[in-house]
Amino acid sequence: MKASAVQRHQRGACIAGIASLILFIGSWQIVTATGLVPDDVLPRFSDVAVTWWQLLISGELVRQTASSLSRQAAGFAAALVCGVSLGIVMARHRMVDDLVGPLTTVILPIPKAALIPLVMLWFGIGDAAKTIIVFLGTILPILVSTYHGAASVDHVYIWSARSMGDDERTLLWRVVFHAALPEIMSGIRMGLIISLIVLVGVEMLAGQGGLGWLVFFALDSGAYRVTYAAMLTIAVIGFAYDRLFLMLSRRVLHWAEQNP
Amino acid sequence: MNVAADRLSAALWRRLRRCYSVLLMLAIWEGAARGGLVNSFLLPAASDVLANLWRMVTEGQLLYHTFQSLMRASAGLGLALVLGIPLGLIRARSRLANSILDPILAFWFPVPKVGLIPIALLFFG
Numbered sequence: 001m002k003a004s005a006v007q008r009h010q011r012g013a014c015i016a017g018i019a020s021l022i023l024f025i026g027s028w029q030i031v032t033a034t035g036l037v038p039d040d041v042l043p044r045f046s047d048v049a050v051t052w053w054q055l056l057i058s059g060e061l062v063r064q065t066a067s068s069l070s071r072q073a074a075g076f077a078a079a080l081v082c083g084v085s086l087g088i089v090m091a092r093h094r095m096v097d098d099l100v101g102p103l104t105t106v107i108l109p110i111p112k113a114a115l116i117p118l119v120m121l122w123f124g125i126g127d128a129a130k131t132i133i134v135f136l137g138t139i140l141p142i143l144v145s146t147y148h149g150a151a152s153v154d155h156v157y158i159w160s161a162r163s164m165g166d167d168e169r170t171l172l173w174r175v176v177f178h179a180a181l182p183e184i185m186s187g188i189r190m191g192l193i194i195s196l197i198v199l200v201g202v203e204m205l206a207g208q209g210g211l212g213w214l215v216f217f218a219l220d221s222g223a224y225r226v227t228y229a230a231m232l233t234i235a236v237i238g239f240a241y242d243r244l245f246l247m248l249s250r251r252v253l254h255w256a257e258q259n260p
Numbered sequence: 261m262n263v264a265a266d267r268l269s270a271a272l273w274r275r276l277r278r279c280y281s282v283l284l285m286l287a288i289w290e291g292a293a294r295g296g297l298v299n300s301f302l303l304p305a306a307s308d309v310l311a312n313l314w315r316m317v318t319e320g321q322l323l324y325h326t327f328q329s330l331m332r333a334s335a336g337l338g339l340a341l342v343l344g345i346p347l348g349l350i351r352a353r354s355r356l357a358n359s360i361l362d363p364i365l366a367f368w369f370p371v372p373k374v375g376l377i378p379i380a381l382l383f384f385g
Contacts, residue, residue, distance in 0.1 A: 017363035041382045102281045122302055197372040238370035
């Protein structure tokens with residue numbers, strides 16, 4: 001059976017992706033093996049790969065990854081729940097918007113790197129501080145997208161639902177939430193990516209375990225192979241999260257006209 | 261029934277509605293700090309912070325650091341624009357370029373760029 005155009009396109013994209021990956025790894029190895037770039041600045045890919053494997057079987061990699069991901073998951077989940085619900089309530093009720101909106105416009109866009117010292121002053125250097133910072137960083141795109149999506153719901157939908165007797169609660173779920181869902185999902189995707197960025201940043205600065213901490217600890221100790229191995233792990237996790245979320249998004253929004 | 265006056269007060273109300281929550285937050289901040297509700301080491305009074313801010317501005321140190329940060333941010337943004345806009349245009353016009361660039365960008369996009377700081381340090385000192 002002849003593959004459809006979409007399937008062919010996806011297969012082509014997959015092949016292109018693998019080709020780029022091979023090209024990337026290949027050029028890395030060549031550049032370092034031939035001595036074009038000194039070994040102390042950029043270790044060979046083969047060395048990094050070996051170190052990565054050693055980290056994996058020693059359990060260290062798993063430990064740090066679990067540490068990082070648990071903080072990220074907690075902060076992201078909280079931001080998801082608060083961001084979506086607050087965004088919808090703000091879009092539907094002007095009073096809430098007036099109260100909360102200006103505060104979020106002033107506080108949330110502050111680069112989280114700048115908030116880290118303050119949060120650490122109040123909450124110490126443990127998991128709580130890191131989760132809070134991830135939460136603050138992640139909630140902004142989710143809140144903004146949800147608010148915008150909920151506020152842009154076509155009034156015709158709302159009027160027709162009301163005319164069919166929907167009360168506010170049913171209306172919220174059946175009409176507003178679903179109509180805003182494409183934009184909400186797009187905001188959640190940004191939130192997911194930002195949550196990883198903020199997490200790694202705060203771990204680098206605050207220490208106490210996690211992949212970000214590992215990157216800088218290895219850097220300070222001169223173990224550059226470990227640094228690169230950890231960074232590659234972070235990159236792969238970020239890529240995997242993004243791809244998985246896009247797949248989820250496509251399934252959830254299969255009825256929508258455009259996909260994020 | 262003065263329509264102009266009505267419109268003016270409506271505009272004022274709107275302005276007030278937009279900013280009252282920030283002012284309220286500042287008031288609560290000041291009240292909590294001065295009233296001793298919060299440890300003054302952790303949260304200095306708003307008026308103290310603002311006075312300190314003014315002092316730093318007039319003494320020049322704040323402007324110097326702000327300038328440094330803005331320079332670096334602008335340079336990065338400028339470089340990103342110079343590279344990004346042409347690449348974006350090429351991607352839109354050329355199927356081939358799109359299929360080459362798409363996987364690279366898809367991998368690059370979710371990578372936490374703070375993770376690249378060590379590499380940059382190693383490469384550029």
